[in-house]
Amino acid sequence: MVAAEPGKGVGLRGKVGLSLEEVVHIALRAIATNPLRSALTALGVVIGVAAVVALTMVGQGTTQRITSLLEGLGTNLLTVGPAQGGRGPGGGLVRFGGPATLPLSDAHAIRETFPQEVVGVAPVAQGNFQLKYGVNNLRATVVGTWPDFAQVRNADPERGSFFTQEDVDLRRRVAVIGYGVAQDLFVGEDPLGQRLRIGGMPFTVVGVLPDKGDQGFASVNYQVFVPLSTYLQRLARLEAGEPKVNAIYVQGADRNHLKELQERLTQFLAERRGLVDPSTYDFSITNQQDALQSVNQTTLVMTLFLGGVAAISLLVGGIGIMNIMLVSVTERTREIGVRKALGARPKDILAQFLAESVVLSVGGGVLGVGLGLLMARLVGQAIGVSPVFSPLSAGVAFLFAIFVGGFFGLYPAWRAARLDPVEALRYE
Amino acid sequence: MLLELKGVKKVYQSGGVSFPALRGVDLRVEEGEMLSIMGPSGSGKSTLLHLLGLLDRPTEGEYLLLGKPTSALSEEERAYLRNRFVGFVFQAFFLLPRLSAVENVEVPMAYAGIPRQERHRRALALLERVGLLDKAKSLPNQLSGGQRQRVAIARALALNPPLLLADEPTGALDSKAGEEIMALFQALNRDGTTVIIVTHEPLVAEKTRRIVRVRDGEIVADERRGQGGGR
Numbered sequence: 038m039v040a041a042e043p044g045k046g047v048g049l050r051g052k053v054g055l056s057l058e059e060v061v062h063i064a065l066r067a068i069a070t071n072p073l074r075s076a077l078t079a080l081g082v083v084i085g086v087a088a089v090v091a092l093t094m095v096g097q098g099t100t101q102r103i104t105s106l107l108e109g110l111g112t113n114l115l116t117v118g119p120a121q122g123g124r125g126p127g128g129g130l131v132r133f134g135g136p137a138t139l140p141l142s143d144a145h146a147i148r149e150t151f152p153q154e155v156v157g158v159a160p161v162a163q164g165n166f167q168l169k170y171g172v173n174n175l176r177a178t179v180v181g182t183w184p185d186f187a188q189v190r191n192a193d194p195e196r197g198s199f200f201t202q203e204d205v206d207l208r209r210r211v212a213v214i215g216y217g218v219a220q221d222l223f224v225g226e227d228p229l230g231q232r233l234r235i236g237g238m239p240f241t242v243v244g245v246l247p248d249k250g251d252q253g254f255a256s257v258n259y260q261v262f263v264p265l266s267t268y269l270q271r272l273a274r275l276e277a278g279e280p281k282v283n284a285i286y287v288q289g290a291d292r293n294h295l296k297e298l299q300e301r302l303t304q305f306l307a308e309r310r311g312l313v314d315p316s317t318y319d320f321s322i323t324n325q326q327d328a329l330q331s332v333n334q335t336t337l338v339m340t341l342f343l344g345g346v347a348a349i350s351l352l353v354g355g356i357g358i359m360n361i362m363l364v365s366v367t368e369r370t371r372e373i374g375v376r377k378a379l380g381a382r383p384k385d386i387l388a389q390f391l392a393e394s395v396v397l398s399v400g401g402g403v404l405g406v407g408l409g410l411l412m413a414r415l416v417g418q419a420i421g422v423s424p425v426f427s428p429l430s431a432g433v434a435f436l437f438a439i440f441v442g443g444f445f446g447l448y449p450a451w452r453a454a455r456l457d458p459v460e461a462l463r464y465e
Numbered sequence: 466m467l468l469e470l471k472g473v474k475k476v477y478q479s480g481g482v483s484f485p486a487l488r489g490v491d492l493r494v495e496e497g498e499m500l501s502i503m504g505p506s507g508s509g510k511s512t513l514l515h516l517l518g519l520l521d522r523p524t525e526g527e528y529l530l531l532g533k534p535t536s537a538l539s540e541e542e543r544a545y546l547r548n549r550f551v552g553f554v555f556q557a558f559f560l561l562p563r564l565s566a567v568e569n570v571e572v573p574m575a576y577a578g579i580p581r582q583e584r585h586r587r588a589l590a591l592l593e594r595v596g597l598l599d600k601a602k603s604l605p606n607q608l609s610g611g612q613r614q615r616v617a618i619a620r621a622l623a624l625n626p627p628l629l630l631a632d633e634p635t636g637a638l639d640s641k642a643g644e645e646i647m648a649l650f651q652a653l654n655r656d657g658t659t660v661i662i663v664t665h666e667p668l669v670a671e672k673t674r675r676i677v678r679v680r681d682g683e684i685v686a687d688e689r690r691g692q693g694g695g696r
Contacts, residue, residue: 055575055576055578056578059575059581066563070563371559372561374559375559375561376561376572376576377520377544377547378518378520378547378553378559379547379548379553379572379573379576379620380544380545380547380548380549380573380576380577380624381544381576382540382541382544382545382576383540383541383544384541385544385576457521458520458521459515459520459521462520462555462559
C-alpha cells in the first residue's frame with residue numbers, strides 16, 4: 038500500500054468505476070450511433086421472441102376453442118355407440134352415420150336402472166332427408182331423439198321450445214330446427230308454427246336453436262330434431278323387430294363419478310347382452326373427459342414443439358448479436374485503448390459492451406412481444422381462432438431474450454475488457 | 466521522489482521474434498519537474514512513456530511511484546492510477562469521435578464515479594481554462610488540430626493529476642498551435658504539475674529545463690539547464 042501523495046491528495050488505491058446508469062447511457066449512445074446495424078442485430082431476437090409469443094398464443098387459443106366446443110356439446114356426457122375399431126358385429130368399421138345398431142330398450146333400461154346417477158338419457162337415430170318449405174329445398178341431418186336431448190347436449194331452443202314427452206308418446210310431427218336450417222329454408226320468415234316437409238312428411242316447427250357456430254364435425258346448425266317415436270315410424274320406416282338407434286347420450290349427475298358411471302354402464306349393457314369377453318362387445322361408451330384430455334395433450338405437444346423451434350430461432354438471434362458485437366469490439370479497439378488510458382477498469386469495459394448486447398436483446402424482446410401479439414392476431418383471424426395471451430410464455434420468451442443477449446454478449450465483452458491498452462492505442 | 470525507474474527493460478515478443486525496446490533504463494523524476502524525452506523514432510521513448518503512464522509493464526526492473534513498487538499492482542489498481550495520478554496527451558489527440566468536446570473531458574471523471582452534473586460543471590470550467598468554452602458542444606471533427614489538442618489537455622487535467630504525460634503533443638500541429646500548447650504545459654508546470662514530454666523536435670525540447678536523450682533503448686544523456694521551464 039502506497040501512502041497518499043501529499044500535494045494532490047491521491048493515493049495509489051481507491052474506488053473508481055462507472056455507475057450502472059452510466060454504463061447503460063454509454064451503451065445507448067453506441068446503439069444510437071449506428072441505428073440500422075443495431076436494428077438488424079436485434080432482428081433475430083425480435084423474430085425469435087415474436088415466434089414464441091405468437092405460437093403459444095395461437096396454440097392456447099386452439100386448445101381453448103376445442104375445449105369449449107366439446108363442453109358446448111354437453112357436460113358430464115357419456116356416449117354409448119357402436120363398438121369401436123372394427124369390432125362391430127359385421128366386422129367392418131362402424132361409426133356414427135352407419136347403421137343403427139343399439140336397441141332402444143337399452144335407453145329405457147339405463148333410465149330405469151340408474152335413476153340417481155343419470156340425470157338425462159337421449160337415444161338418437163338419424164338420417165339425411167330432403168327438407169322442403171315452399172319452393173326452398175335443403176338436405177339436412179334429421180335426428181330422432183327424446184326431450185332430454187335439449188339438456189344433455191346443450192340444445193335449448195332460442196325461440197319456441199323443445200318437443201315434450203307427450204310429443205314423443207303421441208308421435209307428433211313436430212320439429213326443432215337448427216339455426217342454419219332456419220336461415221336457409223325460411224329465408225327471413227319466422228319458422229315458428231310453420232310447416233315444413235321432411236322426406237315428404239309435414240312437420241310443424243316448434244323451436245329454433247341458437248347459432249352454435251360452425252363446429253365442423255357436428256354442425257348442429259344444420260340439423261333438425263324430431264321425436265324419436267315419430268322418426269322411427271315415419272322417417273326410418275321401421276317395419277318389424279326391436280327398434281334400433283345410432284347412439285345413446287347419457288348425462289351423469291356428478292362430474293367426479295363420470296368414470297365410475299362409465300364402467301358401471303359398460304358392465305350393465307354387457308350383462309343385458311349376456312356378453313363376458315370385452316372383445317365381443319357390440320357397443321362402446323366414450324367419455325367426454327377422455328376426448329378433452331387427448332385434445333389437450335395433442336395441443337400441448339404441438340405448443341411445446343413449436344415453442345422449441347422458436348427457441349432455436351432465438352438462439353440464432355443470439356449468435357447474430359455475438360457476431361456483431363465481435364465486429365464492434367474490433368472496430369472500437371482504439372476507443373477501448375483510450376478509455377483504458379483514461380482510467381477504465383477491465384470490468385468497466387466489460388460492462389460497457391455487455392450492456393450494449395443486453396440493451397439490444399431487451400429492445401428486441403420488447404419489439405418481439407409486440408410483433409408476436411400482432412402475428413397471433415393475424416394468424417388467429419386467418420384460421421378462426423382467438424389467440425390467448427399468456428403472460429407466462431411472453432415473460433419466459435422475454436427473459437430468455439435477455440439471457441441470450443447476456444450470454445452471447447459475454448465473450449465479445451470479455452475480449453474487449455482484456456485488450457492490452459498499448460496495442461489498442463496503436464490499432465489503426 | 467515522484468517516480469523512479471530502476472534497471473527497466475522492455476522486450477516485445479512478436480511472432481517468435483523478440484525486440485528489445487528498452488535495454489536497462491534508470492530515471493528519477495522529482496515532483497514539479499518539466500522534462501523532455503528526446504530521441505529518433507524507434508529509440509524506445511514512447512515505450513518509456515507507456516511504462517511511466519502504467520499502460521504497460523516492464524519486462525525486467527522496477528517502476529517506483531512515490532517510492533513504492535508498481536509491479537505487484539493489479540490491473541484494477543493500475544486503472545485507478547491512470548485515472549487519478551496520470552493525465553495523458555497523445556500526438557493523435559485520441560478524442561472519442563462521437564462525443565462532444567465537453568463530453569470527452571467528462572470521460573475520466575465518469576470512471577472516477579463523479580456525478581453527471583458535477584462533472585459537466587467541472588468539464589466546462591476546464592474548457593474555459595484552455596480557452597475553448599465556446600466549443601464545448603462541438604464534435605472533434607468540427608475542431609482544428611490545436612483545438613482538439615487543447616480539449617485533450619483539458620481531459621488529461623480532468624481529475625487534477627500530479628503527472629502529465631505527453632506523447633509528441635505538437636507533432637500533428639502547426640508551429641503556432643504547437644507554441645500555444647507548450648505555453649499551456651509551462652503554465653501547468655508553474656502551478657505544480659509534473660510534465661513529461663516525449664518529442665523529437667528540438668524546438669519543443671528547448672522549452673523544458675531538463676532533456677533526457679534516448680537512443681536504441683538506452684538513456685544516452687540527461688541534460689539539465691538553467692533556463693527554460695520547470696523549477
